[in-house]
Amino acid sequence: MGVAPAPSGPASQHDRTGPGRAHWLRVARETADDLATDAVAREQAGKAPFDEVLRLREAGLLTLLIPAGFGGGGADWPTAYAVVREIAAADGAIGQLLGCHYFLSWSARFFTEPPLADRLERQSAAEEWCWGGGFARQEPPLTLTGTGGGHVLGGRQCFATGVLVADRLALRAVRADTGEPLAVVVDPTRHGVGIGGEADAFGQRLAAGGSVEFDAVRVAADDVLGSLSADEDVLSPLTALVSPVGRLLSVQLRLGMAEGVLAEAREYSRAAHSAWQPAWPVGSSQDPHVLSVYGELTVLARSASALSDQALQAVHGGLARGEELTYDEYAEISVLVALAEAAASRAAQESTARALDIVGARSASSRLGFDRFWRNARTHTLYEPVTHRVREVGDYFLNGEHPPFVLPI
Incomplete structure (x- = not known):
């Protein structure tokens, strides 16, 4: 799959200059830390997340992708993907909410004429809409x-x-x-x-x-x-990129869930007895069962992350190509995202399930809230299954068939 790596900066009709990637990643970490402090209680209460949206709005994350000239954050898609992943590690549901917002609020850029897209983005930035x-x-x-x-x-x-x-x-x-x-x-x-x-x-x-x-x-x-027609006489390769752009948000969400549960389980392991052998000292690094599970899950998460990085470079490069993008290049980008989807889905499901084994019977405690990672990951993967994506990868590899234009849930 020969899609060229992304250029150092995305092509755009507008000045997207904003505070910079480092700023937004710092803001995302601070917001994620804030969400993590009461994640268990909020999830168990299950109230509509008006307060959580307010936190995102006050952090400036809702207008992240809107050009700075329109009153937004001026960030690019790679930054938005990193932000979603950071938020999802702390709270998978809010990560999904934010990822969906980015996808839908940007959609006018794919489907309508620039003047109308400009008007929508200006109003969205001015009123800080959540989509x-x-x-x-x-x-x-x-x-x-x-x-x-x-x-x-x-x-x-x-x-x-x-x-x-x-x-x-x-x-x-x-x-x-x-x-x-x-x-x-x-x-x-x-x-x-x-x-x-x-x-x-x-x-x-x-x-x-x-x-x-x-x-x-x-x-x-x-x-x-x-x-939204999939007919090639209506759908240009550039417009078709809306599909892998949106599906890659799902990849970041799953990776964030996997990384979040592993980080939380690690902190618990360092402060608690082994689930299999209570005789090991607190914070033990000697338990072979714990080490094996952590090792296997780390391999899954890092492998999925590497595939995600390749897919992200391809998507970003495709957006930079603009109207010069071909259908063959679009197909390669879509298949790379499908690969990342499959790997991230497995990493999320395995990590959120087997982390409960690491913690042991204590993971059944609703006070600890480890179950929320599994329930969130499983719910998302039920709505966004990867069976069809894997079949499309095989059809492309074996027969050279372009994957269909499918928009994410």
């Missing part, structure tokens, strides 16, 4: 019906991240007359929008997920961003 929703295909779809003054949106989306706290929803709807899928933006306070929570979720409880119902909701022409 929720999703573009994944669903049945039955939301329906967009044309009217004299614009459109009317109807239907129900069963699950979407961030909808309980969102200031704007970005969603997939199909035209009633042609069946063409479109990306639309909706103000959730509009008449006819009904939002319901997912109270029975066993994981990712703080990702503000829920259902959204639209009863003849009016949608202005400027709120229709553009086509």
Whole structure:
């Protein structure tokens, strides 16, 4: 897979100069440390994360990707990926919420004309919007019906991240007359929008997920961003990059979960007796069972991280290529992201499950909250399974088939 490494800086129409990567990583660590202090209590309470969104907003993380000239942080995608991973290590649900926000708030850059994208980003920065929703295909779809003054949106989306706290929803709807899928933006306070929570979720409880119902909701022409069609005469290679860009956020989320549970288990191991042999002294480095598990999980996490780095370079390089990007290059980028997805999924599931073995029977204590890592990782991987991605990697390797255009949940 021969995609060239990314250049030192991303290509852009606008001045993206902001405080710099080091600043945002420091802010992300400080925010993650803050979230970690009460992560167990917040997760068990399961309240809609208005307070958590406020913490992200006050840290400046909601406007991270918006150009500095528009009032945003001026950061690039590699920085955004690193921030999501840092937050996810402390709180997987808030990491998902933030990753979804970045993906949806940036989506206008892929689907609509620059003047409209500029207007949306300026307003999003000025009002510090939190975005929720999703573009994944669903049945039955939301329906967009044309009217004299614009459109009317109807239907129900069963699950979407961030909808309980969102200031704007970005969603997939199909035209009633042609069946063409479109990306639309909706103000959730509009008449006819009904939002319901997912109270029975066993994981990712703080990702503000829920259902959204639209009863003849009016949608202005400027709120229709553009086509989500997978037809190559509509979908350019550059626009198609929205798929691997979004899926790589899922990779960072899974890696953050894996790294977070290992870091927390390590601290516990250093301060507690071995789960297998209570005779070992506190903080023992002698227990062979503990050493083996930590070694195996470290290999999984580091291997997935290395694949993620390759995929990130490819995505960043593809964005920098702009309109010169070819379908063959897009296919290589998409396959690299699929590889990273599969590796990160395994690392997250193995680490969050086997970390409980390291801690032993004490991990059953709700006070310690180790179970939240497993529940969060398992819930996310159920919504974003990698079985299809692995099959696409095999088809590309064996037959040279380009992977399909699939938007993340």
